[in-house]
Amino acid sequence: MPKVTNEYKEKRRQQLIDTAKKVFEQKGYAATTMSDIVAASDMSRGGVYQYFSSTEQVFRAINDQNDQNLKDYFERLLDEHKTAWDALETYLDERVEAMKNPNLGFAAVAFEYFVMSSRETDRSPYIQERLKRNKAIFTEFLQAGVDRGEFKPLTDLESIVMFTINLTDGMVLYKLVLGFDTGKIVGQNDNLKIYLKQVLQIQG
Amino acid sequence: MPKVTNEYKEKRRQQLIDTAKKVFEQKGYAATTMSDIVAASDMSRGGVYQYFSSTEQVFRAINDQNDQNLKDYFERLLDEHKTAWDALETYLDERVEAMKNPNLGFAAVAFEYFVMSSRETDRSPYIQERLKRNKAIFTEFLQAGVDRGEFKPLTDLESIVMFTINLTDGMVLYKLVLGFDTGKIVGQNDNLKIYLKQVLQIQG
Numbered sequence: 001m002p003k004v005t006n007e008y009k010e011k012r013r014q015q016l017i018d019t020a021k022k023v024f025e026q027k028g029y030a031a032t033t034m035s036d037i038v039a040a041s042d043m044s045r046g047g048v049y050q051y052f053s054s055t056e057q058v059f060r061a062i063n064d065q066n067d068q069n070l071k072d073y074f075e076r077l078l079d080e081h082k083t084a085w086d087a088l089e090t091y092l093d094e095r096v097e098a099m100k101n102p103n104l105g106f107a108a109v110a111f112e113y114f115v116m117s118s119r120e121t122d123r124s125p126y127i128q129e130r131l132k133r134n135k136a137i138f139t140e141f142l143q144a145g146v147d148r149g150e151f152k153p154l155t156d157l158e159s160i161v162m163f164t165i166n167l168t169d170g171m172v173l174y175k176l177v178l179g180f181d182t183g184k185i186v187g188q189n190d191n192l193k194i195y196l197k198q199v200l201q202i203q204g
Numbered sequence: 205m206p207k208v209t210n211e212y213k214e215k216r217r218q219q220l221i222d223t224a225k226k227v228f229e230q231k232g233y234a235a236t237t238m239s240d241i242v243a244a245s246d247m248s249r250g251g252v253y254q255y256f257s258s259t260e261q262v263f264r265a266i267n268d269q270n271d272q273n274l275k276d277y278f279e280r281l282l283d284e285h286k287t288a289w290d291a292l293e294t295y296l297d298e299r300v301e302a303m304k305n306p307n308l309g310f311a312a313v314a315f316e317y318f319v320m321s322s323r324e325t326d327r328s329p330y331i332q333e334r335l336k337r338n339k340a341i342f343t344e345f346l347q348a349g350v351d352r353g354e355f356k357p358l359t360d361l362e363s364i365v366m367f368t369i370n371l372t373d374g375m376v377l378y379k380l381v382l383g384f385d386t387g388k389i390v391g392q393n394d395n396l397k398i399y400l401k402q403v404l405q406i407q408g
Binding site for chain 2: 028108111112114115116117118119127128131154155156158159160162163166167169170171173174176177178182183184187188190191192194195198199
């Protein structure tokens with residue numbers, strides 16, 4: 001009998017995550033069942049359950065990867081740009097570019113989960129934990145600019161970070177519900193730059 | 205047989221709207237059925253259906269009233285303040301004050317409807333129509349400041365309005381899901397003022 005290596009397990013887990021992501025994107029969070037994920041995968045029910053025992057668990061695994069990707073992306077941007085403002089502006093512009101993709105994307109799933117969690121109060125600890133993680137990722141990005149003496153925040157960094165996450169998440173929602181043009185994605189992005197320049201006191 | 209006057213009908217309709225609002229707030233949009241609304245009312249099923257034939261219809265009637273209230277409120281604010289900026293700042297501060305209310309409120313229901321409408325595409329015409337109406341209400345408010353020579357917008361007014369609705373709606377969502385303090389409602393409001401002062405070029 002061939003040994004099941006860790007590497008093999010990790011590969012299968014990743015395949016499952018990728019499959020589940022597509023199912024979630026198609027059906028939404030609440031409407032997706034483990035049976036849907038099993039049906040979309042090339043594994044048996046028992047096989048799938050060796051990796052994940054609930055849609056909540058799969059959802060969190062997807063978030064974990066997305067958050068790690070954002071963290072890596074921010075670090076790369078800071079490395080690749082002369083100023084923290086250039087890095088920030090590139091992030092904002094690349095986000096808008098990505099939003100031209102007609103695909104609904106996983107953002108709609110995460111939104112559904114977030115909005116409905118005002119009723120599903122058992123989600124609260126996870127929501128709080130994830131917010132903390134996301135805030136830390138964004139704060140680290142802005143803090144780099146503060147440390148370099150480029151950003152001189154007019155208010156506490158946490159409020160600036162919350163404001164920015166709020167606004168950028170909302171832009172994704174507007175794009176999903178209203179469309180790129182009606183959602184005024186480019187105009188909102190311009191306004192976000194005006195805000196950030198002012199609140200971080202960027203010269204020029 | 206006593207005549208059913210228009211006034212009586214209007215009163216009954218308003219009672220139904222008030223009842224339905226509470227049911228929606230308790231259960232959420234998707235989970236509320238006409239039977240729930242009938243059960244919570246003091247009317248028969250047939251009686252209720254003389255006024256509304258679907259939860260969608262009741263939901264829209266509630267929105268209509270909320271939007272009209274906002275319009276009236278903005279007009280009152282402009283009348284009662286010397287400058288349009290004072291009126292705008294009062295609006296922002298009174299919003300934050302209202303958000304201290306622990307009640308979930310109808311905002312959670314409207315959010316659920318809005319977020320899920322990226323999948324329920326038959327809602328799209330209504331979503332577009334309602335956005336247009338809300339944009340008009342906000343634009344009128346800001347335009348008053350422009351007309352008085354107080355506001356000198358750095359970008360097109362539509363993008364400023366969309367940005368502001370996006371951010372303020374998001375603040376409500378943050379309050380609902382994270383709570384007033386963790387959601388950094390006061391800090392976000394301070395940042396919103398910084399943004400608006402800058403983008404509208406308010407002196408002082």
